[in-house]
Amino acid sequence: MAEELPFRSEAEEDWDFKKADTQYLTHGLHPYPARMVPQIARRLIDRYAPKSDHKILDPFCGSGGVLVEAVLAERKAYGTDINPLAILLAKVKTKPLKISILEEKREELLRKIAEEINAEKSVKLPEDAEFPHLLFWFKPHVAGELAVIAQCIREMDEAELVDYRRFFEVCFSKAVIKSSNIDAEDNPYFIRSMKGSKLRGHNPDVTGIFRSQVDSSVTRMKDFLHHCKNYIEPEIHLQNSGSLEGMLGDDEIQLVVTSPPYGEEKRTMAYTSFSKLSLYWLGYDPRELRENRGRGLGGVISEKAPPELPSATLENILIEVGEKDPKASREVAAFFRDYLEAIKELHRVLKRGGYACIVIGNRNVRGVPILNDKITVELGELVNLRREKIIHRNIPRKVLPRSDGRIELINRESIVILKNE
Numbered sequence: 001m002a003e004e005l006p007f008r009s010e011a012e013e014d015w016d017f018k019k020a021d022t023q024y025l026t027h028g029l030h031p032y033p034a035r036m037v038p039q040i041a042r043r044l045i046d047r048y049a050p051k052s053d054h055k056i057l058d059p060f061c062g063s064g065g066v067l068v069e070a071v072l073a074e075r076k077a078y079g080t081d082i083n084p085l086a087i088l089l090a091k092v093k094t095k096p097l098k099i100s101i102l103e104e105k106r107e108e109l110l111r112k113i114a115e116e117i118n119a120e121k122s123v124k125l126p127e128d129a130e131f132p133h134l135l136f137w138f139k140p141h142v143a144g145e146l147a148v149i150a151q152c153i154r155e156m157d158e159a160e161l162v163d164y165r166r167f168f169e170v171c172f173s174k175a176v177i178k179s180s181n182i183d184a185e186d187n188p189y190f191i192r193s194m195k196g197s198k199l200r201g202h203n204p205d206v207t208g209i210f211r212s213q214v215d216s217s218v219t220r221m222k223d224f225l226h227h228c229k230n231y232i233e234p235e236i237h238l239q240n241s242g243s244l245e246g247m248l249g250d251d252e253i254q255l256v257v258t259s260p261p262y263g264e265e266k267r268t269m270a271y272t273s274f275s276k277l278s279l280y281w282l283g284y285d286p287r288e289l290r291e292n293r294g295r296g297l298g299g300v301i302s303e304k305a306p307p308e309l310p311s312a313t314l315e316n317i318l319i320e321v322g323e324k325d326p327k328a329s330r331e332v333a334a335f336f337r338d339y340l341e342a343i344k345e346l347h348r349v350l351k352r353g354g355y356a357c358i359v360i361g362n363r364n365v366r367g368v369p370i371l372n373d374k375i376t377v378e379l380g381e382l383v384n385l386r387r388e389k390i391i392h393r394n395i396p397r398k399v400l401p402r403s404d405g406r407i408e409l410i411n412r413e414s415i416v417i418l419k420n421e
Helices: 038-048 065-072 084-093 099-118 140-154 159-179 196-200 206-227 271-281 286-295 312-324 326-349 372-382
Strands: 055-058 076-081 235-238 253-258 350-360 363-365 368-370 385-401 407-420
Touching: 038 065, 038 253, 038 350, 038 407, 055 065, 065 076, 065 084, 076 084, 084 159, 084 235, 084 271, 099 140, 099 159, 099 206, 140 159, 140 206, 159 206, 159 271, 271 286, 312 326, 312 368, 312 372, 326 350, 326 363, 326 372, 326 385, 350 372, 350 385, 372 385, 372 407
Parallel strands: 055 076, 055 253, 076 235, 253 350
Antiparallel strands: 350 407, 363 368, 385 407
8 A cells, every 4th residue: 555654844745755665456467667656646646636526537547557546545537548558457457356256267267278288289379460470579389378378368258257357368468578588687668589598598487477477466456455445436448638528528627647658659658569469469450559659649740840839948949859850850749739639638627726747757859858847837838727836756767668779767757736727
């Protein structure tokens, strides 16, 4: 559970949480890039949504950390993301399951997997159209066992078992990552293959990895269930943050707590690359996943000059980046064009007097600092979201693995708190 802190003045408060356990309960079910520290989410919820009828939104919910804390705080929560793996993780992490049924299905599933593997039947592996470069990312015997496990989980198709099937899909996803040829020694979110002797010596026990993950996840679910006193199920949707109509009406939300991408996926966090192996195994179409990258902030880039965006800070940055790399300037502009649309939606759904708490870090493009915190304040002012405060926090090291193979290190981020006046 989130730690209980003694009263401190805001100036004395620790927002770094360097020694905090960030993997408690279902937060630790599955890795995901750039997760928000759950203690930050809980403190913001307690402070800015103190009433039981206050509703909370995370429009970039990722794997659901904010939503877990909203559930534990007994608040109605809403979350959206465009990554199918994120949505799967968020739904599983926020759904307490009946342990008796979960343990029964665990035994049935593990027994069936063992029987299928011991039978040594010929296994049909996915074709390249279903799973590009399968045998680059997995050794043949690993792919064979994963195919068996995936099929056994898929056969849990009864409607009443959907939540339990999703639970085992999350366990399977982690087993996929751990048994793959990904070299995760330096950074588990940077997807590259092992080489040489390291790859030759890689011989994972796939079934053992899956069993271990199931067992630890069941324990986490038991603990989560124990802490869910008055469960309010969150609404979680695969949806773009720039259009929340159909899910939320005007003036409905008391508090937004979110950590949006720090920039376009190409130059910041490669969420699609991190998720693709698990999603291929779970049956998602590779073509749709490639197209999905274009649905993120800055996914569609204009070949024309960068559009005018009403932020003096951003305008100066675009000029400076453009002098070094016109294409990079257009990419940055495309990101903030879409980011502004998301901020407009936050304003639409926020109640008067409600708050938007945005955790974001600054970055660099072509050596030019992109001041995301300052730009967020300026874009918020356009829609009457006024700066309440900015809290700076130190982080040991946040790595942004990019799709171009480079990484960027960030050691500080900002909590931008805006109020709807």
